[in-house]
Structure formats: structure tokens, C-alpha cells
Amino acid sequence: MNIKDEVLMDIAQLFLRCSDLIDYEWKEVTFVFEFGEGCTSNSGFLYDGEEITPAAASIEDEQLLLDNTLEQLREDIYQQCGEKFNQLLFQMENETKRFKIDFEFDDPKRWAITPSNMFEMREKLRPKFD
Template identity: 60%
Template sequence: MERLQYIADLFLCCKKVQQNPWTAFAFVFEFSEGHVANSGFLYNGEAVRPASASIEEEPLLLRNTLREFREEVYEQCDWRFIKLLFQMESETGRFKIDFEFEDKSRWEIHPGNMMEMREELRPHFD
């Protein structure tokens, strides 16, 4: 749990998260051979803003931390996730992490599905 809280704290250090108002956010990280990409959304009530997650002062810190976490998950369950979804709400500070191990198209954000994905990825903490 300590590792997960550290990851949550890193997301809170991201430039877009710090510089924009939000009530919740969601970021998808995609891992492939030697490459990590991310995209997501900041939600502020009904307003939604596309965003990416990066810490300005240490641009590789979040990515490298998630790579290490991916290896820890692999050591425990013998599967490497190809995507990680991180969601957080501001009011309570609650967060969720989900993984995809096989389906490369899951949580894929592109211009053709932007409106659909922003709602699909919107965090719901029930």
C-alpha cells in the first residue's frame, strides 16, 4: 500500500494536475518494448480537459516508477501489464489503479473516440 500511495503522490506532482482545477482525473499509461506513453483527462465537474502526466522537474520519475511497479507485479503474478489506468478524485483523495494484460485496444484514446473515452474513463468512486 505504501508503494501505491507513493505512485498517487507522484501523480499529484504532475504539471497539468497542479496547474489546472480538477475534481477527478484519469490517466492511461501504455507500455511497449522500450517505450511508455500516457494520456488522460482532468475532470472539473462537467468540464473535461485532455492531459498527459509528467512531472516538470523530473520528467522520467513517474514513468520509471511505473516501470518498476510493472516489474514488481510481474514478479508476483508472472504477467506484465501492457496498460495501467490510474484514477483519482480530489475531494477524498481516493484513487484506483487497474491493469490490462492482453487487450491493446482497451482504454485507447484517439481523436475518433475522444468523447466516448473521456466518459468511459471518468472516475466513479461508489
């Protein structure tokens, strides 16, 4: 799978435009996007030391821009390797703007955040940039 660095950098810039990242203090952030038949959902966490705040990735004045961009990435990857990812994991460190993007092709619930596992997942998904 070959994804151009510019594409990944553009995606990271879109995340930085999300309302929750603008409105709240954070040191690290995690978002999980889940892709279904014709729909996309996301949830995540803002980490500020020991303070953890649930978050969603949405750009206030362009509600569908991030979703559509990630759907296009999903389609581009499908064209390259014949598979569509079920989930996308985005993590970023605020100070350095380092980020990671990972894909899940097999287990559609690998990074799923639900009411019953929210406390477990917020620690499991905490970004580590060591």
C-alpha cells in the first residue's frame, strides 16, 4: 500500500481543524473512525495529562469534509490492494504535531469505543510517541 506523504499531512491538517481540538486543551488525541455501508462514525479522546475528555472529529463549518476525505482514502487503498479498511485510528501529539494513522482490515471492532468498554479503551488507545 502506497500513500503519499502529502495526503497524510493533509488529513492531519483536517484533524487540527476539528472543533474539539480547537475548543479544548489537549496534549494527545485519539480518534477511531468506523466505516459501514454508506455511513461513517467516529469517537475518541483528548488527553491532557491525567484529564481525559471524550471527543468527536468534526469540522464546524464543513461537516462532511473529514469524512469524505477519509472515504476517498479508503477507496484509494481499495484500488491499490483490493481491500477496504473497517476502521481508521488517528493519533496526534499536540506539542510536536507528530501523528500516526493506522488501519484495521480484519476485525471491525478492534478499536470500537462503546459505553461498556469506554474506560478500558481510553487507556488502550492513549497515544504513545516514544
